[in-house]
Amino acid sequence: MDNISFIINQLAEEREQYFNAVAPPIIQTSNFTFKDFKSLRETFEDEFSGEYIYTKSRNPTVDILRKKIAALQGSEDALVTNSGSSAIFCSILANVKAGDHIISVAKPYSWAARMFEVVLPRFNITHTYVDGRDIQNFVNACQENTTLIYLESPNSWDFQLQDLQAVADFAKPRNITTIIDNSYCSPIYQKPHKFGIDLCLHSATKYIAGHSDTVAGVITGSRERIKKIFDSELSNSGTSISPFNAWLLIRGLRTLEIRLQRISETTVKVVDFLKNHPKIERVIFPFDKDFPQYELAQKQMTGACGLLTIIPKELDYQEIELFSLSLKNFLLAVSWGGHESLIMPKAAGMKPEIYDKTNPEHRMIRLYIGLEDADFLIEDLRNALELI
Numbered sequence: 001m002d003n004i005s006f007i008i009n010q011l012a013e014e015r016e017q018y019f020n021a022v023a024p025p026i027i028q029t030s031n032f033t034f035k036d037f038k039s040l041r042e043t044f045e046d047e048f049s050g051e052y053i054y055t056k057s058r059n060p061t062v063d064i065l066r067k068k069i070a071a072l073q074g075s076e077d078a079l080v081t082n083s084g085s086s087a088i089f090c091s092i093l094a095n096v097k098a099g100d101h102i103i104s105v106a107k108p109y110s111w112a113a114r115m116f117e118v119v120l121p122r123f124n125i126t127h128t129y130v131d132g133r134d135i136q137n138f139v140n141a142c143q144e145n146t147t148l149i150y151l152e153s154p155n156s157w158d159f160q161l162q163d164l165q166a167v168a169d170f171a172k173p174r175n176i177t178t179i180i181d182n183s184y185c186s187p188i189y190q191k192p193h194k195f196g197i198d199l200c201l202h203s204a205t206k207y208i209a210g211h212s213d214t215v216a217g218v219i220t221g222s223r224e225r226i227k228k229i230f231d232s233e234l235s236n237s238g239t240s241i242s243p244f245n246a247w248l249l250i251r252g253l254r255t256l257e258i259r260l261q262r263i264s265e266t267t268v269k270v271v272d273f274l275k276n277h278p279k280i281e282r283v284i285f286p287f288d289k290d291f292p293q294y295e296l297a298q299k300q301m302t303g304a305c306g307l308l309t310i311i312p313k314e315l316d317y318q319e320i321e322l323f324s325l326s327l328k329n330f331l332l333a334v335s336w337g338g339h340e341s342l343i344m345p346k347a348a349g350m351k352p353e354i355y356d357k358t359n360p361e362h363r364m365i366r367l368y369i370g371l372e373d374a375d376f377l378i379e380d381l382r383n384a385l386e387l388i
């Protein structure tokens with residue numbers, strides 16, 4: 001069933017099993033008791049489909065969330081992990097072996113990059129980064145030992161897209177597994193499985209949790225692929241989520257759709273304001289008509305949300321710092337997807353000596369639009385821009 005209201009409010013809630021409580025219980029237990037040897041033995045053989053045995057593998061509160069996430073993302077099954085990074089780690093590791101080659105979109109999320117550059121080379125697994133905007137780059141990078149294509153669409157900072165249908169069509173007949181980090185769009189605004197992408201993951205810390213109070217990740221895909229990750233990488237790394245954090249994510253899901261609607265509406269207004277501001281050279285936002293891949297964005301995404309990047313006209317390092325700190329209602333902080341608006345200038349990660357004001361990339365400032373009122377945020381931006 002593909003109805004968001006049903007999934008968020010009803011799916012997998014078995015209220016008669018817990019005193020007709022509207023909110024599900026947090027089953028805060030490490031282990032579960034058995035009534036006979038037979039069911040214990042069968043569960044030892046298959047923890048994925050057997051009875052509950054140990055919360056590191058499965059837990060009833062977490063299972064409610066798994067069913068909702070799978071349905072929202074349009075997949076057979078889902079896993080929930082204790083961070084987006086562990087979702088990345090488990091889903092990649094489950095699909096490579098020594099000697100394999102990975103094609104990844106250039107500049108993937110930092111901990112995915114670290115896996116390709118630092119962890120996997122220890123096992124003789126190589127990678128090629130490609131400009132994901134052109135399918136031909138994937139074709140050219142493909143080797144005989146390529147077994148995995150890793151995508152992030154939209155990508156961080158510049159929000160470059162990959163054509164998901166084209167990548168899946170290329171990978172499928174070659175038995176290459178495709179994975180996408182779908183965090184930017186949330187499970188609501190992009191359905192990669194529909195285009196044939198095998199595994200889809202999110203930092204649930206962002207939109208799914210939605211309140212800047214939980215770190216979590218999710219992975220969706222076919223039951224077979226999910227079981228494979230469950231049986232080995234997830235159970236072996238022990239990176240499943242705690243029942244309490246799963247419960248917070250279920251609570252976050254209740255308002256996911258309405259939060260995204262609000263954020264989308266506000267973001268469009270903020271983008272409009274910034275595009276027309278004389279001190280701003282460029283605004284990068286996938287649903288803006290001037291975005292270079294606007295048509296592809298319209299084709300494969302049903303919404304764009306709170307993340308956008310601005311490139312101010314030439315600014316000194318100190319002016320970028322002044323602008324960032326002059327904003328009263330945008331917090332200088334990492335992450336995004338919560339209730340609060342945020343600012344993250346690229347320059348903040350650079351030493352002032354390195355900063356080159358003629359380089360537009362150095363001037364990039366990422367904004368995250370939260371749940372505040374549009375005028376409240378625009379006024380704040382207007383005032384801070386006046387100071388530089």
Ligand SMILES: *Cc1c(COP(=O)(O)O)cnc(C)c1O
Pocket residue numbers: 083084085086109156181183184202203204205206215216217335
């Ligand atoms: C935050 C983020 C991650 C990592 O998720 P954590 O929950 O912080 O581990 C992965 N991908 C993207 C695009 C992110 O923004």
